[in-house]
Amino acid sequence: MSTTRHLSQTLLKVCGATVPQDIEAAAAAGADCVGLWHGVPGGPSELDPDGLAALAAAARTAGLLPVLVTFLADPAELAGIVRATGVRWVQLHAYQPPAVVRALREALPAETGIVKVLHVDEGGGCVERPLIGAYERAGTDLFLLDTATGDGRIGSTGRTLDPARLTALLPRLTRPFLLAGGLSPDNRPGYEEVVHHPGFRGIDVDTAARDLTTGRFGVVEISALARAWRTGTHTPAHPAHPRLELSR
Structure with missing residues (x-):
């Protein structure tokens, strides 16, 4: 199945699928994208190459867009994974420098999107802040703002970002962004200013997308996220980009 959806609607990405049932729940609940972990050492949702390819196909x-979520930093290796699995977006979820983004942009098919995570600590600091412009020039299509904890954990921490501290970072961005970090249906009202920023494109959720009993993606939980965060469409201030449409 192939559909195209413009990023004027709030995107919902659920992250960390490991079994076909996760894919089924995400699709049934109205998610747009599913994050598939590979190259995340010790990660609870880590997939081997065969598992990654199988879930990307599923x-x-x-009708979901599979997104490779990785700590890997070898552009040639990453390009090979993209070709082997057919994923259309690559999310660099560690501290890969702009040079890696540039080399990856040159190695990937033109239609493949690159998402670079910006790690915001609980005090509002962002280690990548001085490099944002370099990441944009290197070929980043989309940023993802996520929490870095005081003990150094990154990715699916379940820790919430302070909306007031986020708004101080947003003027530095000239690319659109997704929001992550402890998001839930209940805390949506606190992010009103962020959601109405012209660069906002959607959310990326792991913990709140799961059934607390099974630990698997839950239709009820993902549906609640979709209802709470899709508060209507807005016209992006950033020009549309061919890679920033969901061709699934």
Whole structure:
């Protein structure tokens, strides 16, 4: 199945699928994208290459956009994974420098999107802040703002970002962004200013997308996220980009 959706609607990405049932739940609940972990050492949702390829295929069949979520920093290796699995977005979820983004942009098919995570600590600091312009020039299509904890953990921490501290970072961005970090249906009202920023494109959720009993993605939980965060469409201030449409 192939559909195209413009990023004027709030995107919902659920992250950390590991079994086909996760894909089925995400699709049934109205998610747009599913994050598939590979190259995340010790990660609870880590997939081997065969598992990544299988779930990426299942996601495409279900009408979801599969996103490779990785700590890897070798552009040639990453490009090979993209070709082997057919993923259309790559999310660099560690501290890869702008040079890696540039080399990856040159190595990937033109239609493949690159998402670079910006790690915001609980005091509002962002280690990548001085490099934002360099990441943009290197070929980043989309940023993802996520929490870095005081003990150094990154990715699916379940820790919430302070909306007031986020708004201080947003003027530095000339690319659109997704929001992550402890998001839930209940805390949506606190992010009103962020959601109405012209660069906002959607949310990326792991913990709140899961059934607390099974630990798997839950239709009820993902549906609640979709209802709470999709508060209407807005016209992006940033020009539309071919890679920033969901071709699934």
